Amino acid sequence: MGCAFGFPVRRDGTWWRGFHGPLPQRIEQLTASGHVFAITEIVVHPHDRDRGLARHLQKRLLADHQASLGATLLNQTNQVVYDAFRSWGWQDIGEIERQPGPTALRALVLPLGEWTAEKPDGLAHNPGTERPREADGVDPGMR
Template identity: 25%
Template sequence: MTIGIAIRHYTGAQAPALRPLLLDVYTEVYADAARTAPFASADRFAEGLNHWTARPGWSCVVGYDNDQPVGYAYGAPLPPRSRWRGGLLTAVPADVTTETGTRTYALSELMVREPWRKTGVARQLHDTLLTARTEQRATLLVDQDHPKVHSLYRNWGWTTLGDLRPRLDDAPLFHAMLLGLPVAP
């Protein structure tokens, strides 16, 4: 089932005003995980949010049911010589990981609040964010402790590049995934 939501687009210039909403939704969605996993803490997310919103080309979509935020997705293009793939544990040809600044869009976050899960909102947010991208491909990380999420992305056309552990304290093991762009609207 897909429900009708309004999706609004935001850029880095709007990030400071949007920050409280993004933090509130994250804190709600990850409340259970934050109790037991330091990597999921709201403080760690806030630091990451600062990093992402400062990146050139950062973009975000937020879904609203009336005036109620239901979820969001955001990311930014990977810069030239990006070290983002530095945590890859799987051997990958160098030409696959070479970044130009316009080759790859990194989908950093996609989350939906509980009442709107399993309604098609996640896919709407995903597709809306990625449809407008001009890069050749998108990439994201999926925690390997969440096989249902990994399967969901595979069903949406993503392929697994390999295993990746970010060089961050308490970081879990992730699947690094790729998707060819553009995404059909």
């Protein structure tokens, strides 16, 4: 009836290359920690009985990979797909330009953490999503 594809986003931040403006710090932190999973494709056979299947597939894929944040890039001319992702709780964080081609993409993220009054975006401080630090407090990836 359908399938969803994706992969873990590399910690080096290349997924966000071409992002217009500064990347939100919380998203940069989750990317560096290896807790971001990209949804690259969702394919569902159109059938009236299967409403909600695409959303279920993306939720299952993200849960199976224990992601803290889902990420996807959408062609901004495809309003139907954009509206569907937004209705599933995905947040539009900005625009990315990728080469080759003039197509600008919308960068959407889906926070998978707990949503509370203290964490209204689901991305507040979480020690499990920080880069590991050595005893001297220096990030080993920065040496």
